[in-house]
Amino acid sequence: MKDQILENTKVPQIVMHNHRTQLRRSLLSDSHWDKKQNMKFLFWKGGEEEMRRKRFLTMTLGAFVVVLALIFVFMPKNTQKVYAEQVAQESFKAITSLNPEELKNLKEKVRDDSKDILEQAKNAKDLKYFTYDEYVKANPKFAHIPTPPKLDGEKIPDLKNARFLEFTDTNGAKVMVAIDPDSDLPFFITKKIFKGEIIKRIFKGEGKGTGEPGNAVFRTQNGGEAGGFGMGIANKEGSRDIMFQVKTDGKAPVLTVNGKKYELPEGFTPDPGTPPDIKVEGEDVYVNGQKAKPIE
């Protein structure tokens, strides 16, 4: 029995009801919990050492992510912009080195003041550089644009090797300049002007054929002869609402809106360098603020 004394001893099981209740109340209303609630995000599973380790790992990971973000988000942008500026600068230099005759030819070819455009490109805050593939990826409909025409047997630059610059000009138009990598000269320029609900896409140059709906479109009224210019005006969804065609061989210009033809208002002189402002309000069409008369 004596050997089993410990095993056989009955022990009191005391219930300290008041102490238990008051200690509970005291602990649970302690200011310790206010601090813990505020620092909840700092308390993770595991012991303090593990928590410190996790915090350290998280902070390291966080710092790593920030560095990666800087490298992959900001640096490439800056690099790309610097390269775009360099391309614009080189093209600008190539243009300024042209003699007056060559400059005139270039103006006819791209139907715009290349020097002014490249000057604007150099200073544009949103100047971007694209390869052909990158540009088509960002602007899938561009792939449907007809190849720029050949002028007097001149070699046609390969669009797919071209350098593309994109920026917003001083009029708010989105300008794309395709630059021949061999000569550094622009050979193809498009402008997109956003006005109200209608997007005008202006394609200056010469050529023939029809573009896909919503694309910049060039057409001549009598089937492809040089000397005309045209515009496709697309809505925001990209489908074409207006085909504006102008003949420059002396015949009366015709405006076509959704398949319906209109005479251009008196006093309106078609000028490829100054695209008209066209507004469509129901069945009425306004050219530079003047109502165009429908052709029956």
Added chain:
Amino acid sequence: MDLTKEKQLIERARTDPLAFGTLYDAYYQKIFNYVLHRLAKSDVAADITSEVFFKAMTKLHTFSWRDISFSAWLYKIANNEIKMYYRKKERRFFSLEFLFEHRGFEVPDLQDIEQDYIAAEEEIAKYKQFKQIQEALVQLPILYQEVLVLRFFEEKNLTAISEITGKNLNTIKSLIARGKEKLKKQLATL
């Protein structure tokens, strides 16, 4: 308490007083009685129990399941506090009065607690054999007190004792065997 539920409760209790309250309810009685069985003094047992739960509350963020169970962790704190008590008996524990003074706790109704003490002492007095063994136990080195009380009064198995004391199973077995011998000798002298 279901182990999974207890783990979830502990995670919540790091910041949620209500979850801590549930753990307190589950373990208060066990810890209080363990301390009481070690010291046989209800007022000291109450103070040490207050200290154990106060420390559990403030140090819960250091607790890791990988090392020991929550129950073992509480017993471990209790063992340390008992050692402190023996080492420096005049040391003031976090009694409810102390907690009130230093932590702004609600004023406890000391009269009610006093009644608890009186009732507890009366109850302990009924357990004559326990009182006798307890008097002999406290004469033994603390090492033996711990394992003997845990094994025979708290009915913990060897693995649980090993977890609480941090000693391996063979050491525990040896401590129990030698502790019983020493206790027998001690009882013979009383």
